[in-house]
Structures are given as structure tokens and as C-alpha cells.
Amino acid sequence: MKCYLKYGALISPLGTTIEDHAHALLSNNSGIKQVEGSGFNNENWFLGKMNELSGDYDALLEKALGSLESIWDAEILKSPRTGIFVSTTKANMRLLPGDTFESTRTLIKKELHQEVDPVIISNACISGVVAVNVAADYLKAGKFDRAIIIGIDVLSDFIIYGFQSLFALGNEVCKPFDAERKGISLGEACGIILMTNEREEGVFAEYIAGASSNDANHISGPSRTGEGLVRAVTKTLERAGMDKTEIDFVSAHGTATIYNDEMEAIAFNRLGLEQTPLNSLKGYFGHTLGAAGIIELLSCMISMEKNTLIKSLGYQQCGTTQTLAIVEENREKELTTILKTASGFGGGNASLILKKVQ
């Protein structure tokens, strides 16, 4: 059974449609700006903050779901053969001390007229990539014909103060892999990928394979050897029956912390992918946690559709002990095969391979 991908929805500080995002990414516009008083001690952190709906999880989810009817008709959206998958780290924190995931289920049932609960994945920053891998499991096993894969997280004091307490935030727009990088810019977004076992109109990428792996090293610090990421990518290539030389482009995690980016550089060198064009999209969106994997895959699909490598925003000079082929300017390239990776708290790593449908 094959799994094809098409655009669902994308709402972030860069816009509310796929077209808005194609324009912003190809113009190298960042959605990150300085937000006054956003820190615990009123620091002015740099955030990928939306003008409307910021922090409003339910409204953002409702809006993104509302746009799906223009792509799949109501019969498909509510069909028991369509599975719903949600990637989120914290869902709606305004519902505390109640059930923070309850509104996710209610809204999906209401908006899509679905009767079955969604499969919710909460696996820190790798949730989005894992969600696509899980959805593909269901399609390949014939449990569903289609999947709606939603990645969503919003900004909150909870998240901002937490990353601040870990000294993980940079006092500038984040600069993944750069020598001057100082840390993460947090962001918020909702992205939706549609997966189908039929080669219907609008599909242009095929999901080939994916895998995850744990560093077995530390719950919050990246591995110094990149072991988990190396194993996740190796397993993904094995399952895809592909060689690393077939990868045209790597969409990395690249959070812009000193240790994460260094870990990834080591891992990609160990994997022999140091010559393969690579970017991090965190300079455009910031780190959107549970949404990251999904919105970055949607951006990869834009890159694929436009046959354009998108500049790794914020990168100027190599800042890792081992070099990578970071995309320094937008450039045209025939993109057939893309590797997407993610790494996160809990020592998790995940990756997957997409191939253009010819």
C-alpha cells in the first residue's frame, strides 16, 4: 500500500495559506519578532508569534480544520476510513487543571463530523515526524484509506518560562548552525498534511519510510555522538531500501542551541550526508514544538513543488566542529528525494523520507 501526501493547511506568523508560506519562504521572510515583556522577568524574547489567535489553541485548530472542506469533501472528512492524527506537546493549556486534550477531540468531532477519537501523539519535539510515521502505519496496514495529520502548539508563559529557565532561548532571531547562534526562538503554528493511498489530484509526494530512535543518553541534553539520530536515519534508509547518495536534500531539526546543532552536525557527518544540501526552517517559524515536524514537512513539499532549496535563514558562518552543506541562498534544484529529521527532549529522534511523485 502506498501513501501519498498533499497540502492540508498551514497557519503561522508567515500567513494563513500554503501560498502565503510559499511566498514568504521563497522571499526568505522570517515570522520571528521581538516581543516586549514576554519573559519571566519581562525580557523581550524573539518569538514566532501570530498577530491573531496567538496562544489560542482551540481557535487556531478550528480555523485550520475549517479550511479542509475546500480540499476533501465532507463525506471524506467524516468517513470512518479517514483517520485523524494529532501531534501536539501541550494541546490547550488554558484548560488546566482540567483535561488539556479534551478540546482537541471535541473540535475534531465537531468540525469534521468524525465519530472516532483522533490518535494523539505527544512525544516532545519529534511528535510531528512520528505522527506522519504512525499515520503511514495505519494506511499500510489497511486500517484507513486516508489520514489527516495535524501538528499544533501555541505559545504560552508555561513554554516560554520553561525554555528560559533552561537558558535555551537566544536574545536574537535564532541562527541555526551558525557560529554566532545563541539559542532557540520559540514559535506557534498549526499545519495539516493529508495522506491518501490513492494517487488523487493534488498529491505530489510519496511517503517512503520512517523510523525513530532514542539516544539512551540524557532526558534533556542532546547526545554528544548523535547516536540516536544516526540510528533513526540509518533505519529509515534501510526501510526505504535506499542509499544516502539518493537523498537530494535534508530538512534538519536545527534549533540553534549550541548542543543540538553540534549533535546534528556530528550525526550527519557520521551518516555521510555532510555534502547533501541541508537547512533548518527554525529561522522562519521559530521552534513550534509539536507543530514543527508537520509545518517543516509542508515547507519541504513547497520546496519540492518549486524545485527550490530554501535558504537556511540566520546562517552565515559554520558554527559546528564538523561542516555541513548548509543552504546559504535559495537555489533551483530538482528535488526528488527529501530526508526530514527531528530530535527532542526524552532523547527522541525521528526521520522519514519523501519522494516526488513523477
Add this chain to the structure above:
Amino acid sequence: MKLIAHSYLNRKAAFLNGVKVAHADSEQPNDFLKTYYRELTIDYPKFHKMDALSKSAFISDYLLEPFYADLVDLENKLQLVFANNDSSKQTDLKYIESYEINNNPSPSLFVYTLPNILTGEISIKHKWYGENCFFIQPAFDAQFFADQAMFSFLRGNDYCLCGWVEMNGSENEECFLFLLEKSADTFEIEQLTTLLKSYRNE
């Protein structure tokens, strides 16, 4: 697939394959995990830094350890599949207190405000580098876990350590772990539900 072993704990007792192996004083609900740690003479200093969610999974996993010895290449071929309804809510609320009441956001609490941290703790303990996934589910669903295990075996894994782990501050706190192995045997999914019901005394 085949069920190799299972463990269970709640505020009252801890069990391995249906046999009680440790007892806790239910009048001190916050201390039962420490009681099991002591009663089972576990020695793992990192335990004391963990939140309740990780501690409960750690102890339940510790009980299953004798069954790991005969299994092959757990480092690569074992997947962790965990789920609960309340995510890391208890730790989330404690962390919120750290900045709203104590005026000092606690990084050591913040890192535990993700449910999948417990899969990291188990991976670190055993040096397991396999696949991990944490799901949020409204209630224990045997069919869901069986599906995930089947997918996992189709992807090339040989074992699945599954866990339903709810440490939400309520009377119903529990942790139910079961180890599944890829095999041609027919698996009665309902036996998982039956097991959990008997552990719960339902």
C-alpha cells in the same frame, strides 16, 4: 504475537505476572513509589530525580527485568509504546506553581512536563536505542496497543514494551506494563483488558 510478561502497580501494591511483590501503605499516597523502590531494594540514584510518571514506569519496568535476559537484540529491536489520558499534568501543575507561587520557574520540573520523558528514562536505564512513541488516549484500549505492536513488528521490530501509565493525583493512579513479542501465535487481545480488570479488582 505473544505476551511474555506483565507488571502492574497502583497506590496499594505492585505485581509481577499477577503475583504481589510489594505493598504500600495507602494512607500515604505520595510515598507509594518510594515504598516500592525500598521494598524491592532497587539501587538507581537517578530514580529520586524523576517525577511520579517516570518513577512508576521505572519500577514497573524493573519488575520485568528478569524476562529481558533471554531476548535478543533489545537494544535495536524493542519498541516502547506508552499512553495515558492526563499526560504529565501533575508535574505541569507543580511547575506552574514554581513560577506563579515560588516566583522561580523550575528547570528540573519543566523537563518532566512531557509524558515521553519516561521512555527516555527507560531507554537510558537499559541502553536501548529502539523506537519510542507516547500517545494520549482517553482510556486504556487493548486493541489500540495491539495495533501499535502489530505496526511495530511490520516495521521490523521484534518486541514491544507497552505501558498504560496514569499518575494524575487521583485515587486511580496506576501503571500497567506488558511485553509483547513478535510471533505467529494468535493473540487474544481481550486478555490484556481482563488482566487490567483483575489488577484493578473490577
